[in-house]
Every structure is written in structure tokens, then in C-alpha cells.
Amino acid sequence: MADIVIAVHDLVKKFGDFVAVDHVSFTVQRGEVVGYLGPNGSGKTTTMRMLLGLLQPTTGMARVLGFDATRETERVRPLAGYMSQKFALYEDLTVRENLVFYAGVYGLGPAAYRPRVKELMALIGLTGQEGVRAGQLAGGWRQRLALGIALVHQPQLLFLDEPTSGVDPEARRAFWDIIYTLAEQGTTVFVSTHYMDEAEHCGRLGIMNQGRLLAWDAPSVLKRTVVPGAAWDVLAPDGVPLIPLLEALERTPGVWQAGLLGDHLHAILAPDVSETGGLEAALAPYPGARLEPAEVTLDDVFTVLAKRHAEGA
Ligand SMILES: Nc1ncnc2c1ncn2[C@@H]1O[C@H](COP(=O)(O)OP(=O)(O)OP(=O)(O)O)[C@@H](O)[C@H]1O
Numbered sequence: 001m002a003d004i005v006i007a008v009h010d011l012v013k014k015f016g017d018f019v020a021v022d023h024v025s026f027t028v029q030r031g032e033v034v035g036y037l038g039p040n041g042s043g044k045t046t047t048m049r050m051l052l053g054l055l056q057p058t059t060g061m062a063r064v065l066g067f068d069a070t071r072e073t074e075r076v077r078p079l080a081g082y083m084s085q086k087f088a089l090y091e092d093l094t095v096r097e098n099l100v101f102y103a104g105v106y107g108l109g110p111a112a113y114r115p116r117v118k119e120l121m122a123l124i125g126l127t128g129q130e131g132v133r134a135g136q137l138a139g140g141w142r143q144r145l146a147l148g149i150a151l152v153h154q155p156q157l158l159f160l161d162e163p164t165s166g167v168d169p170e171a172r173r174a175f176w177d178i179i180y181t182l183a184e185q186g187t188t189v190f191v192s193t194h195y196m197d198e199a200e201h202c203g204r205l206g207i208m209n210q211g212r213l214l215a216w217d218a219p220s221v222l223k224r225t226v227v228p229g230a231a232w233d234v235l236a237p238d239g240v241p242l243i244p245l246l247e248a249l250e251r252t253p254g255v256w257q258a259g260l261l262g263d264h265l266h267a268i269l270a271p272d273v274s275e276t277g278g279l280e281a282a283l284a285p286y287p288g289a290r291l292e293p294a295e296v297t298l299d300d301v302f303t304v305l306a307k308r309h310a311e312g313a
């Protein structure tokens with residue numbers, strides 16, 4: 001049997017009448033990197049806090065590392081790491097002092113924390129910066145230090161809540177390299193994000209919207225199974241206004257969904273239409289506008305799921 005690290009069944013969290021997490025169920029296996037994708041307020045942090053025993057579910061069940069996440073929190077906590085969305089560093093302490101402080105919180109004595117701190121410095125790429133005060137670190141480096149702190153007690157399961165929000169793309173890539181290193185070493189990673197490119201990096205992905213888990217699968221599977229038909233990009237020469245062209249696409253019967261994507265348009269066709277689904281006819285009044293086959297994106301997946309959810313499907 002697969003080694004199940006997180007098992008969530010019918011989990012609900014209400015704040016008064018407001019349902020923040022709405023009958024969510026999923027399982028995570030050992031060694032997976034699972035992404036939890038959703039817009040602001042979709043219930044990502046609330047889910048994580050319940051898994052960590054920081055918040056009592058209204059109803060439902062959550063087991064983490066074989067323990068009841070609500071009743072056996074003290075068994076889970078030494079085995080799990082958490083980098084919270086609003087993580088705090090001790091600004092006046094140095095990088096090393098921050099790590100040593102948290103090592104102490106987890107009960108590690110000097111003999112245990114000295115090698116661990118050294119190892120973590122190398123992992124997060126801060127070797128040589130031990131003496132820099134946390135308050136002086138730039139964005140991406142603060143994030144890495146917060147990750148190091150979450151890892152101080154060598155957790156086998158790591159919860160990261162939007163760990164790269166607000167850092168530049170290069171720092172985000174470097175951060176993900178560390179996540180992969182951890183996963184290769186056997187750590188299970190549960191990471192929330194609202195970046196689609198990050199979501200692509202996850203082995204499996206949960207897609208949240210308004211408290212509901214709309215899908216749970218590998219990104220490639222979601223793209224293949226959720227989006228009904230082919231995707232096309234519509235490129236127009238300079239001078240052709242995109243909005244009327246977008247409206248024309250939206251009026252085309254074979255087009256299931258159309259939107260603006262940077263300097264061009266992106267359309268998803270209905271499943272049962274011919275190859276280009278009438279797009280050519282829609283483009284005819286716009287000289288120079290042309291079609292290019294496109295990849296289905298996770299944005300498409302999210303749009304389709306959210307639309308179906310809104311329609312009550
Ligand atoms: N303690 C609380 N009391 C009342 N409402 C709450 C509480 N905590 C969260 N909520 C509400 O529950 C919803 C889900 O919040 P949550 O923080 O889980 O979203 P999120 O997906 O993490 O969003 P973000 O991407 O902004 O971090 C939000 O509408 C939020 O306002």
C-alpha cells in the first residue's frame with residue numbers, strides 16, 4: 001500500500017456562516033510535491049492550519065503522518081515543518097542566531113544543532129552570511145532563511161504557505177531548486193501558491209476556489225482532462241485592436257472560452273467542433289490576424305473549473 005502522509009476527508013471549516021473550506025478530501029503520498037493552487041481567500045491557509053492542528057475543523061477528518069491532526073497535534077508537530085505565509089524572522093538576530101534560536105525551540109542542544117545549522121546554511125545557500133542580521137537580508141534571502149527555520153528539526157513533511165510571494169522570478173527558481181532537493185531526500189512537500197508557473201512544477205496539484213477543491217491531479221492530466229477542446233493563440237499585427245477581436249471570438253459558436261494573454265488572444269474550443277472551430281471565419285474581417293496552435297495552460301484549467309463551479313456543475 002502506498003505510504004499516505006496526509007489523508008483529508010470531507011473537511012469543513014466555517015467562520016460563523018461563512019464556509020472557508022467546503023467539504024475537501026484528498027490524500028498525499030510520501031515524497032510528493034503537492035501544490036495547492038487558488039486565488040486569494042480560497043481556503044489554502046485555512047486548510048494548512050487545520051492540518052497543522054492550529055485550527056479546529058468544523059467537521060471532517062484530517063490525518064497527518066498517521067495521527068489525528070486535531071487531537072494528536074503534539075505527535076505531528078515534531079515531524080512537520082511549517083513556513084507560514086506571514087513568517088517572522090528575528091530582525092535583530094543574525095542568520096545563524098535565528099536558526100540556533102529555533103533549534104532551541106525544538107529542543108536541540110549544541111551538539112545536535114551545530115552540524116544541522118551548518119548543513120542548513122549550505123542547503124539554503126547562506127553559507128558565509130551567518131553573521132548578517134536578518135533585517136538586512138533582501139527578499140529572496142529572507143524567504144530562504146524562513147525555509148531553513150522550518151527545516152531545523154528535520155521534518156519529514158513540510159508545509160509552505162505561498163513561500164515565494166513577492167520575490168523575483170530568479171529567487172523563486174532558486175527557492176524551487178531547494179524544494180526539489182528536499183523532495184529528492186524524501187521530504188513530502190505541501191506548498192500553496194497562486195503562481196501558475198510554480199503550480200506546473202508540482203507532481204500533483206489541488207485547485208481551490210471559494211473553499212471548494214475543484215480538482216486534484218497531475219498538471220499534465222488536468223490539462224488533458226479538464227479543458228474540453230483544443231487551444232489556439234490569435235495573433236494580430238500592430239494597429240489591430242484586440243478588444244473587438246476578442247468580442248468576435250467570444251461570439252463564435254465553437255469557442256468555449258477566449259481571453260487576453262499579454263499581446264495576443266488565447267481561445268479554447270468546445271470539444272465537438274472541427275479543428276479550428278470557426279476561428280478563421282471570426283478572424284476574416286481583421287487583416288493580418290492569424291492562428292497558432294497553443295498549449296493548454298493551467299490558467300485555462302483554472303478558468304474552466306471556476307466557470308463550471310460558478311454555473312453549479
Ligand atoms: N479567523 C477567521 N475568521 C473569519 N474569517 C476568516 C478567518 N480566517 C480566514 N477567514 C476567511 O476565510 C477565507 C479563506 O481564507 P484563507 O486565508 O484560507 O485563504 P487563502 O486561500 O489562504 O488566501 P490568500 O491567497 O489570500 O492567502 C477568506 O475569505 C478569509 O477572509
Ligand SMILES: [Mg+2]
Pocket residue numbers: 044045046085161
Ligand atoms: Mg493564505
